[in-house]
Amino acid sequence: MLMHAPDTWRLAPMERNEIIPQANTYEEHQANPANAIEVTVIGGGLAGMAASIHLSRAGLRVLCIEPDLEDNSSVGESLDWSAPGLLNVLGLTMDQLIAEKIATYKRHVTLKLGDGIDRSYIPGAWLGRPPFNLELRTLHVDRSQLNQLLRKIVVSQGVTFLQDKVVSVETSGRRVTAVKTQLGNTISSPWFIDASGSAASLFARAFQLPAYESGPRKVAIWGYFPVTTPSEGTTLYADGVKPPYMEWVWEIPINPDTISVGYVATGETIKGRRQEGHTVEEILREKLGRFPRFESLLRSIPAISPSVTSFVCRMHGRVAGANWLIAGEAAAMVDPMTANGVTAALRHASEASRLIIESRHRGRIPYLAGAMYSRRVLGLAKFFNRGIERVIYESPIRNQIGVLPAGDVYTVPAWSLNSIYSHFRPHGAVKTLLFGFLLDVFRGGEYLLYQFCRWLAPSSRAAV
Numbered sequence: 001m002l003m004h005a006p007d008t009w010r011l012a013p014m015e016r017n018e019i020i021p022q023a024n025t026y027e028e029h030q031a032n033p034a035n036a037i038e039v040t041v042i043g044g045g046l047a048g049m050a051a052s053i054h055l056s057r058a059g060l061r062v063l064c065i066e067p068d069l070e071d072n073s074s075v076g077e078s079l080d081w082s083a084p085g086l087l088n089v090l091g092l093t094m095d096q097l098i099a100e101k102i103a104t105y106k107r108h109v110t111l112k113l114g115d116g117i118d119r120s121y122i123p124g125a126w127l128g129r130p131p132f133n134l135e136l137r138t139l140h141v142d143r144s145q146l147n148q149l150l151r152k153i154v155v156s157q158g159v160t161f162l163q164d165k166v167v168s169v170e171t172s173g174r175r176v177t178a179v180k181t182q183l184g185n186t187i188s189s190p191w192f193i194d195a196s197g198s199a200a201s202l203f204a205r206a207f208q209l210p211a212y213e214s215g216p217r218k219v220a221i222w223g224y225f226p227v228t229t230p231s232e233g234t235t236l237y238a239d240g241v242k243p244p245y246m247e248w249v250w251e252i253p254i255n256p257d258t259i260s261v262g263y264v265a266t267g268e269t270i271k272g273r274r275q276e277g278h279t280v281e282e283i284l285r286e287k288l289g290r291f292p293r294f295e296s297l298l299r300s301i302p303a304i305s306p307s308v309t310s311f312v313c314r315m316h317g318r319v320a321g322a323n324w325l326i327a328g329e330a331a332a333m334v335d336p337m338t339a340n341g342v343t344a345a346l347r348h349a350s351e352a353s354r355l356i357i358e359s360r361h362r363g364r365i366p367y368l369a370g371a372m373y374s375r376r377v378l379g380l381a382k383f384f385n386r387g388i389e390r391v392i393y394e395s396p397i398r399n400q401i402g403v404l405p406a407g408d409v410y411t412v413p414a415w416s417l418n419s420i421y422s423h424f425r426p427h428g429a430v431k432t433l434l435f436g437f438l439l440d441v442f443r444g445g446e447y448l449l450y451q452f453c454r455w456l457a458p459s460s461r462a463a464v
């Protein structure tokens, strides 16, 4: 049942641009009870839109609640190699995104150090051969334009957008019964997906789900620069000296004329700089100024208006209940350096929707299927987050073997396991457990290497 006052329906700005073909309205729902919403999707970011598309394609009536339809500061521009396949399923091909100039090819990731040394990480040719047959290119995307394209698809499938914000969740045992919104709506439906992002994590709070954090709180500061010759890869810049904790800069060509450039450091570091009286722009300029690549770019731009966000990589357990699932960053946030956030959001959306579609006639998600979904979400997020912290951010392995080989130690298992996941789709219990075992083996290996390098570190040996 859908209950709300007619005047609280706010359809997307696209409606005003006349690109909503058949937006459902309050009156339609009132006039015909058969129109009642079957799935409420909270959050119209990547995970929420992808879930809305999957569900509406399967014939379910979907309401997507999103407070911010302007979508001004989307991040997540460098996609990993599994993302294009997931976008393809939603109706967006690599060729189309490139032709519409809202994406560029990403063929490699290059790590450049302050002392001029660099290394490119390129997916092994074996991934392009049987049995994997993987595409060896992926994309960088202009996220605001990609979001607009996805929103057109969502709306063209008859999904109803409600511009509003969920403020509380009503539960009964393991079920969600309704959500209440800022504008006073109470919305109930048989099924719910929480895709409200990491800051909100509505269902995780409502059900007090177990939470696991990885690494300290971090801050990202980023801006956009015009370029004439973008590269066909993501470039990461880091200091060549051996910092106790890694800071880094990204350069991502989001379209043929624009690069996104961002700086990631711990919240403590940025707080310290701010307390010294520096503005966010000054902090970004000072950091970029350390790399020759940005000297002329900085000179050519008199003022930058950087975006800023603060985040902590928090992952939740038990992200599936009787009639609800959590998808995207609301379930698990992966560190931006892994470039796996977009893939995770699209994957969760696809898997969560499939569980609802398969369970729609029995009224509840089978316990085992929900538990396996939770295990996959948490297992992969922990694998990426703990791996990047131990191997790259923290110093023992990086300082012992060098930052460039450490890049190999992180990327080879990360890329391989991600590809294996995409190819073998470990959905059932047996495959999920087998894949989980594989993740544990790699995580165990990284842990042992980390402890060994800590033991080898001069400071720890001196203390013995």
Ligand SMILES: Cc1cc2nc3c(=O)[nH]c(=O)nc-3n(C[C@H](O)[C@H](O)[C@H](O)COP(=O)(O)OP(=O)(O)OC[C@H]3O[C@@H](n4cnc5c(N)ncnc54)[C@H](O)[C@@H]3O)c2cc1C
Residues within 6 Å of the ligand: 042, 043, 044, 045, 046, 047, 048, 065, 066, 067, 068, 075, 076, 077, 078, 079, 080, 164, 165, 166, 167, 195, 196, 197, 198, 200, 202, 220, 309, 311, 327, 328, 329, 330, 334, 335, 336, 339, 340, 341, 342, 343, 345
């Ligand atoms: C600095 C940074 C850089 C990144 N770079 C990359 C990258 O290069 N590659 C990559 O793959 N990933 C990257 N990521 C991660 C990627 O951006 C995210 O994983 C992905 O966009 C998550 O999508 P989502 O839909 O889960 O969450 P979001 O995009 O956060 O969407 C959540 C939506 O829910 C809405 N919402 C919030 N609260 C409520 C509420 N109470 N009621 C209703 N709606 C609500 C929000 O308005 C928002 O639209 C990066 C992340 C950060 C922080």
